Amino acid sequence: MKDSPSKNNHLWYRDAVIYEVPVRSFCDSNGDGTGDLKGLTGKLDYLQELGINAIWLLPFYPSPMRDGGYDIADYLGVDPQYGDLSDFKELLKAAHERGIRVITELVLNHTSDRHEWFQRSRRAKPDSPWRDFYIWSKTPEKYSKARIIFKDFENSNWSWDDLAGAYYWHRFYSHQPDLNYDNPLVREEIFRVVDFWLEMGVDGLRLDAVPYLFKREETDCENLPETHDYLKELRAHIDSRFENRMLLAEANQWPEDARAYFGSGDECQLAFHFPLMPRLYIALQREDRSPVVEILERTPPIPDNCRWAVFLRNHDELTLEMVTEEERKFMYQHYAPDPRARINFGIRRRLAPLLNNSRRKIEMLNLIIFTLPGIPVHYYGDEIGMGDNPDLPDRDGLRTPMQWSSGINGGFSSSAAARLYLPPITDSEFNCERVNVLDQERDPRSLLKWMSRLIRIRRNCRTLSRGTLRILTPAPFEILAFLRCWQGEDILVAVNLSPTPLKAKLDLRDYNKIIPVDVFRGKKLPLIGEDPYPLTFGPHEYYLLSLREPGEELGA
Ligand code: BGC
Numbered sequence: 001m002k003d004s005p006s007k008n009n010h011l012w013y014r015d016a017v018i019y020e021v022p023v024r025s026f027c028d029s030n031g032d033g034t035g036d037l038k039g040l041t042g043k044l045d046y047l048q049e050l051g052i053n054a055i056w057l058l059p060f061y062p063s064p065m066r067d068g069g070y071d072i073a074d075y076l077g078v079d080p081q082y083g084d085l086s087d088f089k090e091l092l093k094a095a096h097e098r099g100i101r102v103i104t105e106l107v108l109n110h111t112s113d114r115h116e117w118f119q120r121s122r123r124a125k126p127d128s129p130w131r132d133f134y135i136w137s138k139t140p141e142k143y144s145k146a147r148i149i150f151k152d153f154e155n156s157n158w159s160w161d162d163l164a165g166a167y168y169w170h171r172f173y174s175h176q177p178d179l180n181y182d183n184p185l186v187r188e189e190i191f192r193v194v195d196f197w198l199e200m201g202v203d204g205l206r207l208d209a210v211p212y213l214f215k216r217e218e219t220d221c222e223n224l225p226e227t228h229d230y231l232k233e234l235r236a237h238i239d240s241r242f243e244n245r246m247l248l249a250e251a252n253q254w255p256e257d258a259r260a261y262f263g264s265g266d267e268c269q270l271a272f273h274f275p276l277m278p279r280l281y282i283a284l285q286r287e288d289r290s291p292v293v294e295i296l297e298r299t300p301p302i303p304d305n306c307r308w309a310v311f312l313r314n315h316d317e318l319t320l321e322m323v324t325e326e327e328r329k330f331m332y333q334h335y336a337p338d339p340r341a342r343i344n345f346g347i348r349r350r351l352a353p354l355l356n357n358s359r360r361k362i363e364m365l366n367l368i369i370f371t372l373p374g375i376p377v378h379y380y381g382d383e384i385g386m387g388d389n390p391d392l393p394d395r396d397g398l399r400t401p402m403q404w405s406s407g408i409n410g411g412f413s414s415s416a417a418a419r420l421y422l423p424p425i426t427d428s429e430f431n432c433e434r435v436n437v438l439d440q441e442r443d444p445r446s447l448l449k450w451m452s453r454l455i456r457i458r459r460n461c462r463t464l465s466r467g468t469l470r471i472l473t474p475a476p477f478e479i480l481a482f483l484r485c486w487q488g489e490d491i492l493v494a495v496n497l498s499p500t501p502l503k504a505k506l507d508l509r510d511y512n513k514i515i516p517v518d519v520f521r522g523k524k525l526p527l528i529g530e531d532p533y534p535l536t537f538g539p540h541e542y543y544l545l546s547l548r549e550p551g552e553e554l555g556a
Contacts, residue, residue: 028413051455071112103204204246265303287498308374317346387430496537505532
């Protein structure tokens with residue numbers, strides 16, 4: 001558990017539990033209405049108590065904030081609303097002292113149009129090195145096979161710039177021009193940015209929108225070999241200069257394509273598993289494990305030193321790009337009946353509202369992602385079951401102030417309510433009087449306490465972070481069951497995806513004569529024999545069983 005970042009451990013990420021946190025939303029230390037780095041530093045004890053051992057910070061660099069900070073105007077600074085570089089160094093130090101690693105964003109595909117590079121580029125002569133920092137064209141016809149990602153906001157990946165007298169390419173908002181990776185100067189500048197943050201002590205970088213770096217005619221401009229070559233160079237560059245650093249790929253792709261971001265262990269150490277996520281919700285709603293089992297079976301093996309990053313929610317819409325048309329309709333119908341919840345190819349809702357605030361369902365989905373192979377990535381506020389606001393623009397409804405208490409502004413800020421960067425959640429079910437950290441810290445049965453227990457179980461159990469996966473297929477397809485095995489300490493996870501009580505018999509012949517121990521309840525179950533092992537499930541009930549004696553050690 002005391003895995004201090006100063007310790008030489010280049011595989012630290014294998015045992016990580018990552019907490020995703022927008023600095024803006026977490027805690028305001030100076031009463032100006034916006035969360036800041038000092039505020040986050042002040043809340044590290046809370047995060048340590050929760051049990052996580054890595055934080056992933058959303059962009060905190062100078063930015064016009066037209067895309068939550070993913071529109072960067074200066075890669076090497078801190079936006080004044082969050083503090084300054086010394087505040088960031090202080091945060092790093094304080095996090096490391098607590099054994100918490102810090103992962104930041106490397107938004108390498110694009111910049112803000114306010115970035116000095118773009119301002120120079122649009123003014124530079126055609127074919128000059130500065131002009132070449134971005135992708136310009138006389139016509140908007142090139143790369144026509146590339147899809148539009150923010151389809152609710154943009155109708156082309158090209159926009160006209162009067163000053164340049166040319167179109168420029170942008171994969172996201174038109175105010176986020178894509179950098180030109182065919183220009184060696186761009187590739188070098190990005191190395192400089194990486195060196196700047198890693199020298200300071202940052203432990204990992206999330207590579208934002210990484211599939212789109214290179215563009216080639218007649219392709220969809222995603223996952224191109226040139227992009228992978230560059231990532232290999234980036235990894236080699238980092239490994240030659242720094243120890244114990246990690247790259248996390250944000251590649252919203254099918255498993256085969258996302259798998260490519262591990263290379264042969266020489267690109268990223270982690271990559272998000274996007275297709276798994278919506279299938280957890282589909283399986284729950286259909287009361288059928290098949291969507292989850294099928295996607296896991298379709299997921300190719302990965303190099304030993306790599307891991308998937310698994311998640312239920314994040315700061316973006318619940319993306320429905322990696323599902324079929326029929327599955328997308330199903331998801332919209334059941335999880336976003338209110339059209340305000342729909343955006344681009346996805347659903348802008350938080351975990352608790354998505355699951356009708358059902359404690360059982362929230363626990364079950366969390367249990368699954370904390371026990372499947374992969375590194376769990378948890379979104380701030382979901383540990384207390386925060387709600388969302390469908391009336392805020394874009395994805396802001398998922399990024400509202402953290403609810404620390406039932407006090408003024410939910411304990412997030414001492415500013416006047418009108419100065420808050422976003423209004424807090426006020427609806428009757430999720431407002432700060434109903435949902436807040438302080439109350440849940442005092443209540444041993446709260447979701448917060450349960451999450452903290454789950455996180456500790458996961459962190460104390462090498463089988464869950466390192467073990468192999470074997471999926472079981474008991475007769476009722478409502479039961480999702482799998483075994484994690486590692487060095488003789490095996491774990492059985494079994495959940496009832498349905499609201500109906502069920503009995504299932506599991507093939508546990510390999511565990512003949514073992515007494516399973518329920519890790520959550522600390523109770524022994526009847527001895528396993530040669531016959532299929534009977535388990536009785538209540539509505540949405542789950543088991544986490546240690547199949548080794550004594551299993552009690554696992555409890556937190
Ligand atoms: C980030 C989004 C952002 C987009 C453009 C994504 O992948 O997660 O929040 O809007 O990149 O930078």
